[in-house]
Amino acid sequence: MEENKELDKMVEKLLAGDRRIAARMITLVENESDEHHGIMQRIYPHSGKATVIGITGSGGAGKSTLTNHLIEKFRNQGKTVGVVMIDPSSPFSGGAFLGDRIRLQKHFMDEGVYIRSMASRGFLGGLSRATYDVIRIVEALGMDIIIIETLGAGQDEIDVIHIANTCLLVMTPNMGDDIQAMKAGIMEIGDIIVLNKADLDGAQTCMRQIKNAVSIAGIKPGAWTPKIIPTVSVASKPEDLKGIDELITTIQEHLEYLDNTRELDQAKYDRAELELGLIFKDELQNIIFKGLKGTGKKRQYLESILKGENDPYSIVDEVLTTYLRPDN
Ligand SMILES: Nc1nc2c(ncn2[C@@H]2O[C@H](COP(=O)(O)OP(=O)(O)OP(=O)(O)O)[C@@H](O)[C@H]2O)c(=O)[nH]1
Ligand SMILES: [Mg+2]
Numbered sequence: 001m002e003e004n005k006e007l008d009k010m011v012e013k014l015l016a017g018d019r020r021i022a023a024r025m026i027t028l029v030e031n032e033s034d035e036h037h038g039i040m041q042r043i044y045p046h047s048g049k050a051t052v053i054g055i056t057g058s059g060g061a062g063k064s065t066l067t068n069h070l071i072e073k074f075r076n077q078g079k080t081v082g083v084v085m086i087d088p089s090s091p092f093s094g095g096a097f098l099g100d101r102i103r104l105q106k107h108f109m110d111e112g113v114y115i116r117s118m119a120s121r122g123f124l125g126g127l128s129r130a131t132y133d134v135i136r137i138v139e140a141l142g143m144d145i146i147i148i149e150t151l152g153a154g155q156d157e158i159d160v161i162h163i164a165n166t167c168l169l170v171m172t173p174n175m176g177d178d179i180q181a182m183k184a185g186i187m188e189i190g191d192i193i194v195l196n197k198a199d200l201d202g203a204q205t206c207m208r209q210i211k212n213a214v215s216i217a218g219i220k221p222g223a224w225t226p227k228i229i230p231t232v233s234v235a236s237k238p239e240d241l242k243g244i245d246e247l248i249t250t251i252q253e254h255l256e257y258l259d260n261t262r263e264l265d266q267a268k269y270d271r272a273e274l275e276l277g278l279i280f281k282d283e284l285q286n287i288i289f290k291g292l293k294g295t296g297k298k299r300q301y302l303e304s305i306l307k308g309e310n311d312p313y314s315i316v317d318e319v320l321t322t323y324l325r326p327d328n
Pocket of ligand 2: 063064149
């Protein structure tokens with residue numbers, strides 16, 4: 001690790017809970033600025049212990065509303081909570097985020113809550129890698145629990161969910177055909193399936209369909225069976241809210257299950273492998289592109305592909321053989 005007093009100081013402030021520094025660092029990391037590696041190297045030893053909860057599901061399923069309840073419950077338990085919202089809309093429109101902001105407003109004043117939104121597009125190194133980094137920064141800021149909210153739409157968003165210890169898949173009774181479509185992925189994505197908007201028509205039928213999907217999924221003996229929790233997370237009277245406490249209890253149960261089985265170690269190992277792989281892939285590309293810069297070679301390669309004279313596989317083989325493989 002290179003010496004850099006300024007970065008040392010920034011990290012010191014972050015560890016002391018400085019939110020402005022956290023915001024600045026996240027921007028530096030998102031932009032893959034020169035400080036990116038230095039920041040992550042310094043933060044790494046102060047991260048990796050937070051409980052990460054993923055919340056995914058279709059647009060408007062109630063992810064932010066549920067997040068809001070979870071923040072409240074965890075705060076009541078004396079835990080600090082970070083929220084990373086992966087915003088599928090353009091980073092400039094601010095549309096979706098504005099709505100979330102209003103909903104989460106009261107928590108913006110709370111020192112024990114840190115909320116950050118990220119764009120899901122435009123990361124050189126991909127969304128998963130950027131999310132790993134942002135989670136580590138939020139953790140180093142002092143958050144015990146980190147909730148990632150992401151639209152269960154593209155593969156990128158679904159990959160992000162694998163960073164979480166516990167994943168909540170939010171479904172709703174009015175999903176119609178989506179239920180069929182999601183059936184295949186239910187087991188892969190959700191440790192806990194939340195049937196939100198259980199106040200709406202069709203909730204019973206939907207509950208049966210999900211139960212059926214879980215029962216035919218062929219879960220290995222001893223493995224975690226996804227729990228299905230119906231919730232009502234918006235109601236005019238607080239006593240009409242349903243399932244939130246049960247959801248918290250089930251999250252805790254899942255975390256205990258991970259703790260009591262070897263699965264947690266395995267999951268940690270898998271995550272470390274994924275993270276290392278992502279960084280390698282990214283950096284290798286950076287090194288190669290940097291190496292080609294100014295030589296005019298990159299352009300030549302691309303033009304030869306477009307003209308049909310060469311293909312990317314042969315080019316990658318050639319470049320790797322020339323620059324990287326010592327045995328050649
Ligand atoms: N009837 C009913 N409406 C709900 C419930 N939970 C949330 N809603 C409403 O559903 C709408 C969407 O809720 P959000 O929490 O913003 O959903 P989201 O999944 O975060 O949406 P995106 O972030 O845009 O994907 C809001 O108008 C909520 O008030 C519920 O349990 N019942
Ligand atoms: Mg939302």
